[in-house]
Amino acid sequence: MSAEENFYGKYGEPKKYDPKFKGPVGNRSCTDILCCIIFFLAIVLYVIVGILAWIHGDPRKVIYPTDSRGEFCGQVGGRNEHKPFLFYFNLLKCASPLVLLEFQCPTTQICVSKCPEKFDSFITAHTLLKVAPERWTYYTQFCKPGFNDSTKTPVEVFKDGDCPAFLTPSKPFTRRCFPDLKVQQGVVKVANQTIFSTADGSINATQLLDGAKGANMVLEVREVAMKIFEDYTQSWYWILIGMSIALVVSLLFVILLRFIAAFMVWSIILMVIAVLGYGIFHCYVEYKELKGVPGSEVTIKDLGVHTDLRVYLHIRQTWLAFLIILVVLELIIILILIFLRKRIMIAIALLKEASKAVGYIMSTLVYPVITFLLLLLCIAYWGITAVFLSTSSKAVYKVLANELTCNYTMKTCNPDTFNTSKIIEQCPEAECIFAFYGGESYYHRYLIVFQFYNVFLFFWLCNFVIALGQVTLAGAFASYYWAFNKPADIPALPVFASIGRALRYHTGTLAFGSLLLALVQVIRVLLEYIDQKMKGAQNKVAKFILSCLKCCFWCLEKFLKFLNRNAYIMVAIYGKNFCTSAKNAFFLLMRNIVRVVVLDKVTDFLLFLGKLLIVGGVGVLGFFFFTKRITIFEDKAPTLNYYWVPLLTLIVGSYLVAHGFFSVYAMCVDTLFLCFLEDLERNDGSNERPYFMSKALLKILRKKNE
Numbered sequence: 001m002s003a004e005e006n007f008y009g010k011y012g013e014p015k016k017y018d019p020k021f022k023g024p025v026g027n028r029s030c031t032d033i034l035c036c037i038i039f040f041l042a043i044v045l046y047v048i049v050g051i052l053a054w055i056h057g058d059p060r061k062v063i064y065p066t067d068s069r070g071e072f073c074g075q076v077g078g079r080n081e082h083k084p085f086l087f088y089f090n091l092l093k094c095a096s097p098l099v100l101l102e103f104q105c106p107t108t109q110i111c112v113s114k115c116p117e118k119f120d121s122f123i124t125a126h127t128l129l130k131v132a133p134e135r136w137t138y139y140t141q142f143c144k145p146g147f148n149d150s151t152k153t154p155v156e157v158f159k160d161g162d163c164p165a166f167l168t169p170s171k172p173f174t175r176r177c178f179p180d181l182k183v184q185q186g187v188v189k190v191a192n193q194t195i196f197s198t199a200d201g202s203i204n205a206t207q208l209l210d211g212a213k214g215a216n217m218v219l220e221v222r223e224v225a226m227k228i229f230e231d232y233t234q235s236w237y238w239i240l241i242g243m244s245i246a247l248v249v250s251l252l253f254v255i256l257l258r259f260i261a262a263f264m265v266w267s268i269i270l271m272v273i274a275v276l277g278y279g280i281f282h283c284y285v286e287y288k289e290l291k292g293v294p295g296s297e298v299t300i301k302d303l304g305v306h307t308d309l310r311v312y313l314h315i316r317q318t319w320l321a322f323l324i325i326l327v328v329l330e331l332i333i334i335l336i337l338i339f340l341r342k343r344i345m346i347a348i349a350l351l352k353e354a355s356k357a358v359g360y361i362m363s364t365l366v367y368p369v370i371t372f373l374l375l376l377l378c379i380a381y382w383g384i385t386a387v388f389l390s391t392s393s394k395a396v397y398k399v400l401a402n403e404l405t406c407n408y409t410m411k412t413c414n415p416d417t418f419n420t421s422k423i424i425e426q427c428p429e430a431e432c433i434f435a436f437y438g439g440e441s442y443y444h445r446y447l448i449v450f451q452f453y454n455v456f457l458f459f460w461l462c463n464f465v466i467a468l469g470q471v472t473l474a475g476a477f478a479s480y481y482w483a484f485n486k487p488a489d490i491p492a493l494p495v496f497a498s499i500g501r502a503l504r505y506h507t508g509t510l511a512f513g514s515l516l517l518a519l520v521q522v523i524r525v526l527l528e529y530i531d532q533k534m535k536g537a538q539n540k541v542a543k544f545i546l547s548c549l550k551c552c553f554w555c556l557e558k559f560l561k562f563l564n565r566n567a568y569i570m571v572a573i574y575g576k577n578f579c580t581s582a583k584n585a586f587f588l589l590m591r592n593i594v595r596v597v598v599l600d601k602v603t604d605f606l607l608f609l610g611k612l613l614i615v616g617g618v619g620v621l622g623f624f625f626f627t628k629r630i631t632i633f634e635d636k637a638p639t640l641n642y643y644w645v646p647l648l649t650l651i652v653g654s655y656l657v658a659h660g661f662f663s664v665y666a667m668c669v670d671t672l673f674l675c676f677l678e679d680l681e682r683n684d685g686s687n688e689r690p691y692f693m694s695k696a697l698l699k700i701l702r703k704k705n706e
Helices: 003-010 033-056 091-095 098-102 122-127 133-140 154-160 205-259 261-289 309-314 316-339 341-360 367-390 422-426 447-481 494-505 507-533 540-574 578-591 593-626 644-682 695-700
Strands: 085-088 109-112 170-173 176-179 181-184 187-190 195-198 201-204 394-400 431-438
Touching: 033 367, 033 447, 033 507, 122 133, 122 154, 205 261, 205 341, 205 593, 205 644, 261 316, 261 341, 261 593, 309 316, 316 341, 341 447, 341 593, 341 644, 341 695, 367 447, 367 644, 447 494, 447 507, 447 540, 447 644, 494 507, 494 540, 507 540, 507 578, 540 578, 540 644, 578 593, 578 644, 593 644
Parallel strands: 085 176
Antiparallel strands: 085 109, 170 176, 181 187, 195 201, 394 431
């Protein structure tokens, strides 16, 4: 057996000539029906989960403080209408790791009308009850609502959790009472004191500082979020203007590429090199100017994590890191251009052919907007459902009574109707007390399952939307390639015809491919979660295994994306199921592996450079604008807390806009490339089997039709 026969036997047989084949097959049937049914059932269940979350959830809990009973502090019409501040019984417990695991302090929390203004302890207030009753009255306002039992001993009070053991002077911050901590000459003090006595002994002010940091952890994030929201209100229209500039530049690029592809490609390459060169120069200037500046020699490691990223711009190591990264990128691009300069000319021919196809089917440029809106819908549904699921916990109350005389002991009760219920008739001494914050229904028991399902369906739906876009564009561009007389033989409304075929016949196939990708992505999320939990672990073997798993699944995700993309092209053309299409696409690419690596990937690289130019250009323009370095717009630039907030939004938005246009070209090139490979296998240029490729491609390959 010859080497060629062995090669083709390993990766399938080449496509044979079929006189009836004229592009995407019209006579096709439904594929992967079982997966289609499962997909629709999963969506129905997802809607049910969302409805349950909206019924039980309360997103106000994310913004407003709530006490241990789940009641809002300061809510108009509520029990705590005149108690706007949240008070922690034992702030020291807020320094516990449980704060990170449960996102709340493991201590009793009540709503109060004002924060404590002086030091005091329960034992002292209880001892001096007869001598100073006003002191007892003042202290009990920080106990559980309704507590005023002076007959209970301090031990009984602490055991039942009725009152805090001590009070410290506090000030409200985001409606929470935090100790009035001050640092004087490196010493942490509370109201000018460093140590004070409590029922449990002496408490150091530094311990309170640790507790306050734990309780304040989420609040700092919330404060940053509010500042970010404020920045968006000041700069949203400038962000839209910047994204509009990116849209216009992308559209101009698409139009110009059709006529002067070679000039545009080489211009992109030179401009990217110039942008990186300017970045290198700017980083060097900043690095040099910071020499000798006090504090600039501090390392990033010593500086730690700060929410204000501007701090990092005042140390030399930051600019040195930027400088090294940009130099490495510049060298890589230059080396690639040196060794692949001849192949770039072939890629230019593919881009010209793709630009012609987009020119004949202009509706393909609008389709990314549909994909973006569908993805936005998926993200919005996932985010809203996640918030409602996270705020679904409720206050659970239990009956407290003598077990020998009352059968309702530790049963769930409703404090609003407890005094008129049958329980109080049978057990007069019973009380309905707060037990914990969560829930006992089946919904609350499986809340973590619903959260996981929400994440899983989010990935599945997003991948399905992307798959639908890929198969739609592939069908439209395949119609262009297999039209022998262009544009006369191109069918009418190819985009609508393609999306109609995809939804009617291949919903199950798209669901199957996106399901495989979603499973891998969910596993990657779980691995990242485990990695975060193991940050402080000392088991190097476990860390090594976890790193290997993360790397393997990252590679698997990249491979599946590549395989799915080409499988969808085959689905759009032949209408086969996912596995058959994936196998045929993979074998076709393997039979032409050299062309795949050189032509297809060089084209992808050039399109990436185009995105980099647009995003980089708009990003640099946005940087100078938001930092008020453009003189003519200095007065119009908004005053911001974090200039990087609108800047990053502008960069991400510009990337999405550019990606929308270039994704059409990338899909066009990939589709034309697969069609081109099949054309070479099916046909030989004779009158009976003419090539369908353009004259430019025939010239590059030194082939011709008779």
